[in-house]
Amino acid sequence: MQDLVEIRWHGRGGQGAVTAAKIFAEAALAEGKYIQAFPEYGPERMGAPIKAFDRLSNKPLSLHSQVYYPNVVVVIDPTLIQTANITEGLADDGLLIINSPKNPSEIRSELNLKSGKVYTVDATKISLEVLGRFMPNTPMLGALVKATGLVSVEKVLEEIRGKFAGKLKEELIQGNLNAVKRAFDEVKGE
Amino acid sequence: MPKIIARTGDDAVAEAMRQINPDVVAAYPITPQTEIVQFFSDFVANGKVKTELLCPESEHSAMSACIGASAAGGRVMTATSSQGLAYMWELVYIAASYRLPIVMPVVNRALSGPINIHCDHSDSMGARDSGWVQIFSENIQEAYDNTIQAVRIAEHANLLLPVIVTLDGFIISHAMEQFEILDDDTVQKFVGEYKPEYSLLDAKHPITYGPLQLFDYYMEQKKQQHEVIKSASSVVLQIASEFEKISKRKYELFEEYRMDDADIGIVVLGSASGTAKTVADKLREQGLRAGVLKIRLFRPFPAAELANSLSHLKALAVLDRSDTFGGLGGPVFEEVCASLYNYQFPDGHKIPAVNYIYGLGGRDVTLDHIEKVYRDLEGISRTGKINNLIQYLGVRE
Numbered sequence: 001m002q003d004l005v006e007i008r009w010h011g012r013g014g015q016g017a018v019t020a021a022k023i024f025a026e027a028a029l030a031e032g033k034y035i036q037a038f039p040e041y042g043p044e045r046m047g048a049p050i051k052a053f054d055r056l057s058n059k060p061l062s063l064h065s066q067v068y069y070p071n072v073v074v075v076i077d078p079t080l081i082q083t084a085n086i087t088e089g090l091a092d093d094g095l096l097i098i099n100s101p102k103n104p105s106e107i108r109s110e111l112n113l114k115s116g117k118v119y120t121v122d123a124t125k126i127s128l129e130v131l132g133r134f135m136p137n138t139p140m141l142g143a144l145v146k147a148t149g150l151v152s153v154e155k156v157l158e159e160i161r162g163k164f165a166g167k168l169k170e171e172l173i174q175g176n177l178n179a180v181k182r183a184f185d186e187v188k189g190e
Numbered sequence: 191m192p193k194i195i196a197r198t199g200d201d202a203v204a205e206a207m208r209q210i211n212p213d214v215v216a217a218y219p220i221t222p223q224t225e226i227v228q229f230f231s232d233f234v235a236n237g238k239v240k241t242e243l244l245c246p247e248s249e250h251s252a253m254s255a256c257i258g259a260s261a262a263g264g265r266v267m268t269a270t271s272s273q274g275l276a277y278m279w280e281l282v283y284i285a286a287s288y289r290l291p292i293v294m295p296v297v298n299r300a301l302s303g304p305i306n307i308h309c310d311h312s313d314s315m316g317a318r319d320s321g322w323v324q325i326f327s328e329n330i331q332e333a334y335d336n337t338i339q340a341v342r343i344a345e346h347a348n349l350l351l352p353v354i355v356t357l358d359g360f361i362i363s364h365a366m367e368q369f370e371i372l373d374d375d376t377v378q379k380f381v382g383e384y385k386p387e388y389s390l391l392d393a394k395h396p397i398t399y400g401p402l403q404l405f406d407y408y409m410e411q412k413k414q415q416h417e418v419i420k421s422a423s424s425v426v427l428q429i430a431s432e433f434e435k436i437s438k439r440k441y442e443l444f445e446e447y448r449m450d451d452a453d454i455g456i457v458v459l460g461s462a463s464g465t466a467k468t469v470a471d472k473l474r475e476q477g478l479r480a481g482v483l484k485i486r487l488f489r490p491f492p493a494a495e496l497a498n499s500l501s502h503l504k505a506l507a508v509l510d511r512s513d514t515f516g517g518l519g520g521p522v523f524e525e526v527c528a529s530l531y532n533y534q535f536p537d538g539h540k541i542p543a544v545n546y547i548y549g550l551g552g553r554d555v556t557l558d559h560i561e562k563v564y565r566d567l568e569g570i571s572r573t574g575k576i577n578n579l580i581q582y583l584g585v586r587e
Binding site: 022025026034035036037038039041061062063064068098146 | 194196328329360361362364365366367368443461462463464465467468554555556557
């Protein structure tokens with residue numbers, strides 16, 4: 001891993017972007033990384049576009065500004081692709097990971113993106129099939145893990161179980177774990 | 191064994207309060223309160239602490255309740271932020287003048303108006319002359335560590351003063367980072383049992399709190415407050431050295447980051463110190479001798495020690511996250527200038543010092559902003575010329 005990796009999540013209030021960013025950071029911490037996870041600080045309103053961020057590093061992190069030049073962008077809500085300026089500041093060799101039934105090449109041409117890598121996974125469909133409702137954050141975690149290789153999928157599954165044990169019903173926890181695994185297997189990149 | 195865990199700043203401070211297990215916490219439970227008391231109230235409800243939690247109808251009453259409980263001999267904590275601290279103002283002064291060792295984490299957030307909920311140091315700067323000891327934290331680890339140390343500082347027999355521990359609103363309070371949490375036992379042993387020297391409930395040794403003192407005695411009392419808070423620096427250092435034994439983390443009055451051979455330096459407090467360190471590292475690689483001095487103890491202000499640490503610089507900038515509107519720059523700039531003015535430089539020279547007001551109402555302070563400050567300083571150190579004494583960083587003109 002390079003010394004500092006910055007990730008920006010785009011979602012809507014209530015879709016679990018902040019929770020996903022935290023789970024990812026906790027899994028990275030468990031694997032020995034230095035971490036930060038934080039929301040874009042604003043009033044949180046259900047359905048409003050929001051951003052969340054992760055910083056991962058091999059060295060202690062003292063930087064406390066917001067993220068402007070992410071290495072990775074994760075888009076949880078497909079309706080934000082055209083409205084949220086999702087490629088802003090994204091590095092030339094950056095990764096764009098999108099919840100969409102489309103192929104990466106279609107997204108690439110829609111966004112007129114010449115460089116970097118684009119990944120897509122139909123997290124909405126996975127979420128509806130596995131959880132029976134629209135909670136696309138956990139499948140996007142699976143896609144992020146596969147696309148970046150920054151942490152192991154096992155550690156992410158462990159963190160999800162740890163975080164929700166006693167708070168969610170066992171079948172819902174299992175559903176989230178399955179959603180991560182399915183997205184991990186199904187994400188396509190180019 | 192201490193453990194590395196990931197928590198938000200609010201969560202980490204609430205954990206420290208759980209481990210301290212105070213007798214009484216009184217807090218107003220609606221915004222501008224923070225999650226600190228919300229998390230702590232879970233511990234109360236779940237029987238993890240023996241604390242009596244009072245939720246009165248306002249911050250004014252919350253601090254009143256803290257004063258009563260502390261005067262009665264309890265170990266007392268509260269937490270607040272922004273308008274909440276502003277609303278406590280009368281009682282904040284009274285707590286200090288009664289010498290009550292109340293500990294209060296303050297999540298630094300802007301004051302209205304306009305209405306704003308984000309990071310800014312105006313709230314605790316408003317209480318800067320109230321007689322409370324004030325300790326600033328850069329990150330979550332420091333917010334946790336400082337909260338634990340604050341109990342011992344406040345209750346130190348030579349001091350008996352209330353202590354504010356700050357953490358930056360949202361940037362630290364709502365962000366998740368890793369920090370090392372000590373064992374419950376270790377913290378409980380470190381803070382120990384509170385044996386109050388004075389208690390209103392001790393009928394055998396009656397005492398008076400809050401009498402009327404006019405021109406006959408008021409001034410003597412105020413002079414004593416000045417004397418006692420001045421002695422807080424040595425208490426802060428003593429408790430820091432005891433804390434180092436249990437945590438392996440060293441705390442001082444301020445932190446000098448690459449200051450030894452620095453030509454140019456930034457004085458800053460709170461989370462922006464970390465961002466400044468990142469920029470100093472980068473500029474060092476380019477051959478610029480940049481340093482950072484992060485103030486930890488803001489009240490009492492460590493004037494002589496700080497001036498001594500800055501005395502070899504060729505140019506210096508002070509970053510302020512609040513303004514004085516009509517004063518000479520921000521409050522930290524005023525303190526630093528006064529400290530330098532009274533410092534005896536061997537050859538009588540003067541260090542050019544400039545001020546940057548930054549980050550008001552949560553405006554982000556970026557690597558580029560800090561780099562601009564260092565570039566300005568580099569110019570000043572070469573020419574000795576100051577074009578702008580006070581600037582606003584990252585503001586739209």
